[in-house]
Amino acid sequence: MSAVLVVCEIRDGKLTKPSREALSVGRRLAGQTGGELLAAAFGPGAASVAPETGKLGASKLYAVPHESLKAYSTEGMTAALAEVIAQTQPAVVLLGGSSDGRDLAPRIAARLDAGVASDVTSLEWADGKLTARRPVYSGRAFATVEVLSTPAIATCRPNAFPAEESGDPASEVVEVTHEPVEAKARLLESRSPEAGEMTLAEADIIVSGGRGLKEAENFSYIRDLAHAIGGAVGASRATVDAGWIDHQHQVGQTGRVVGPNLYIAAGISGAIQHLAGMSTSKHIIAINKDPEAAIFRVADLGVVGDLFTILPVLTEEVRKAKAN
Amino acid sequence: MNSVVCISQVPDTEARIKIASGNRQIEEAGIKFIVSPYDEYALEAAIRLKEAKGGEVTVISFGPDRVAQALRECLARGATGAVHVKGDLSDIDSFGIARVLAAAIREVPHDVVLFGKLGVGTDNSLVGPMVAELLGYPQINVITHMEPGEGKVTAHREIEGADEVIEASLPVVLTAQKGLNEPRYASLKGIMAAKKIPIDTKTPTDLGLSEQDLAPKVKITSLELPPEKQPGRKIEGSDPAAAAAEILRYIRDEAKAL
Ligand SMILES: Cc1cc2nc3c(=O)[nH]c(=O)nc-3n(C[C@H](O)[C@H](O)[C@H](O)COP(=O)(O)OP(=O)(O)OC[C@H]3O[C@@H](n4cnc5c(N)ncnc54)[C@H](O)[C@@H]3O)c2cc1C
Numbered sequence: 001m002s003a004v005l006v007v008c009e010i011r012d013g014k015l016t017k018p019s020r021e022a023l024s025v026g027r028r029l030a031g032q033t034g035g036e037l038l039a040a041a042f043g044p045g046a047a048s049v050a051p052e053t054g055k056l057g058a059s060k061l062y063a064v065p066h067e068s069l070k071a072y073s074t075e076g077m078t079a080a081l082a083e084v085i086a087q088t089q090p091a092v093v094l095l096g097g098s099s100d101g102r103d104l105a106p107r108i109a110a111r112l113d114a115g116v117a118s119d120v121t122s123l124e125w126a127d128g129k130l131t132a133r134r135p136v137y138s139g140r141a142f143a144t145v146e147v148l149s150t151p152a153i154a155t156c157r158p159n160a161f162p163a164e165e166s167g168d169p170a171s172e173v174v175e176v177t178h179e180p181v182e183a184k185a186r187l188l189e190s191r192s193p194e195a196g197e198m199t200l201a202e203a204d205i206i207v208s209g210g211r212g213l214k215e216a217e218n219f220s221y222i223r224d225l226a227h228a229i230g231g232a233v234g235a236s237r238a239t240v241d242a243g244w245i246d247h248q249h250q251v252g253q254t255g256r257v258v259g260p261n262l263y264i265a266a267g268i269s270g271a272i273q274h275l276a277g278m279s280t281s282k283h284i285i286a287i288n289k290d291p292e293a294a295i296f297r298v299a300d301l302g303v304v305g306d307l308f309t310i311l312p313v314l315t316e317e318v319r320k321a322k323a324n
Numbered sequence: 325m326n327s328v329v330c331i332s333q334v335p336d337t338e339a340r341i342k343i344a345s346g347n348r349q350i351e352e353a354g355i356k357f358i359v360s361p362y363d364e365y366a367l368e369a370a371i372r373l374k375e376a377k378g379g380e381v382t383v384i385s386f387g388p389d390r391v392a393q394a395l396r397e398c399l400a401r402g403a404t405g406a407v408h409v410k411g412d413l414s415d416i417d418s419f420g421i422a423r424v425l426a427a428a429i430r431e432v433p434h435d436v437v438l439f440g441k442l443g444v445g446t447d448n449s450l451v452g453p454m455v456a457e458l459l460g461y462p463q464i465n466v467i468t469h470m471e472p473g474e475g476k477v478t479a480h481r482e483i484e485g486a487d488e489v490i491e492a493s494l495p496v497v498l499t500a501q502k503g504l505n506e507p508r509y510a511s512l513k514g515i516m517a518a519k520k521i522p523i524d525t526k527t528p529t530d531l532g533l534s535e536q537d538l539a540p541k542v543k544i545t546s547l548e549l550p551p552e553k554q555p556g557r558k559i560e561g562s563d564p565a566a567a568a569a570e571i572l573r574y575i576r577d578e579a580k581a582l
């Protein structure tokens with residue numbers, strides 16, 4: 001009862017970034033519990049990620065290859081994960097903080113009578129308990145929580161834990177059989193309105209625009225830099241409410257909470273609800289023509305100036321730097 | 325079609341958070357409390373369902389005396405009934421809240437049970453799906469669109485870079501995301517009418533729950549303010565080329581993002 005089980009998601013045949021991050025912190029935790037690091041994967045390609053989960057330190061990969069788990073469904077996945085947990089009896093179950101991870105964690109917790117620490121930014125195992133630190137009040141405070149149930153469940157905030165490979169050999173695959181459930185909800189279709197655009201959740205770099213852009217067309221200033229640098233496009237709520245950009249791009253309290261390595265804010269004033277969504281970014285650059293703008297209080301590099309003159313030059317410089 | 329909307333009352337999104345003595349809770353004095361923003365989308369969706377299909381909209385909140393105010397606000401906007409489960413939440417976790425809400429929901433007519441996708445403040449995103457599991461209902465989480473059908477609903481679930489269209493049979497748990505609708509304000513008439521609707525007040529014990537049932541599995545051991553961020557460097561950007569060069573240097577040498 002000291003294993004750490006990490007629920008892995010696969011996209012395009014590879015582990016997703018949140019899953020890689022969860023495995024990495026899981027390995028460190030397993031060192032503390034004195035148990036094995038175990039991975040679980042679902043759907044027809046489940047076993048194929050064994051080399052990857054192995055490299056990230058998992059000794060075994062519990063693969064539930066059932067066809068019915070090809071696409072995520074709450075009820076199907078809850079049943080399948082419950083089977084893996086029953087077999088492995090872990091002390092800790094970790095999930096990446098993706099949409100599916102956050103959908104599944106509370107559901108499996110309620111099924112097992114277990115507690116969840118959600119969206120954690122640090123995890124320790126001490127005195128036989130999982131202790132987590134997590135931002136609350138949109139980052140205006142941090143709570144330290146103990147999870148007292150067995151298993152203890154946590155979802156890991158994306159980008160909070162670096163993915164570290166150990167170079168271990170492939171995980172040993174343990175195949176788990178699954179009885180498909182009669183689901184009351186079913187997926188009719190999946191639409192990607194902006195296929196090809198990088199999503200905020202997984203981006204290492206985000207370039208965000210605010211009302212300082214003046215009009216919808218000028219989001220091209222933001223998109224051009226984002227494409228050049230290989231980042232995602234973010235936005236303030238004011239621009240989303242104005243209809244300049246889809247709300248999938250909104251960063252903040254009522255948008256996405258992000259924590260990339262680099263966040264560039266242009267023409268964003270830095271309202272508290274916006275800061276709530278991005279202030280934990282590792283590096284923040286702000287461009288604003290108002291020297292008093294609140295965004296400068298969280299910026300590591302603040303540039304007092306006109307985004308319309310600075311961004312095109314910067315985009316060009318980034319392109320050149322990338323070409324070299 | 326009857327709806328239930330679970331309402332959490334939270335500190336105003338602009339409130340300055342202070343830590344109360346004991347370092348486990350925030351200082352509530354001087355803080356304005358509001359209906360959690362995502363719960364407003366949930367309520368609006370329920371009111372629109374009622375307008376389109378008839379039925380009741382019952383709002384439920386579990387919490388101390390002050391949450392009655394949040395329930396009143398929801399009645400003023402168009403909810404037709406309210407249940408206040410009284411209790412101090414300081415030592416209750418999401419699962420305890422889910423248990424109480426599940427028990428309260430069982431007592432009122434419902435086809436659709438709505439939540440916010442996240443309670444602003446606790447920032448957990450746990451209670452809705454936990455209630456769904458406790459009641460054995462399907463869930464569609466983080467929805468930006470919904471359409472009622474015969475014995476079912478269809479909703480759009482927002483995930484990374486895509487929208488999933490999901491159909492679920494009733495009763496169903498839905499959690500609301502921004503974009504679902506534009507919540508209305510309360511009208512004066514609504515505020516007056518709301519005053520006449522009694523709030524059904526009960527305790528977890530009335531719902532058959534023991535202290536044991538509500539014992540937390542997740543315990544807050546300490547609460548602290550984030551470390552004050554050191555102000556960064558500020559440069560003058562009237563020369564675009566110089567500004568761009570400095571930004572590029574920062575991106576390359578400090579953020580190591582090139
Ligand atoms: C309950 C609630 C939830 C909210 N949730 C969110 C949320 O999730 N995300 C969010 O972002 N907001 C949120 N808000 C809104 C928030 O309060 C602000 O209104 C919003 O963030 C402002 O957006 P903005 O910075 O783009 O616009 P503004 O505040 O208008 O700022 C525009 C900035 O652009 C600068 N500027 C103008 N021209 C130029 C130029 N040429 N070059 C450089 N700079 C220029 C100006 O100096 C100004 O600072 C929420 C509000 C509430 C009440």
Ligand SMILES: Nc1ncnc2c1ncn2[C@@H]1O[C@H](COP(=O)(O)O)[C@@H](O)[C@H]1O
Pocket residue numbers: 330331332333360362363384385386387418421425438439440441442443444446447448449450451452
């Ligand atoms: N004490 C409560 N009373 C009623 N509903 C609640 C309560 N706490 C949470 N909720 C509901 O659950 C949603 C998610 O909350 P949370 O899991 O805390 O992020 C909220 O948006 C509310 O709809």
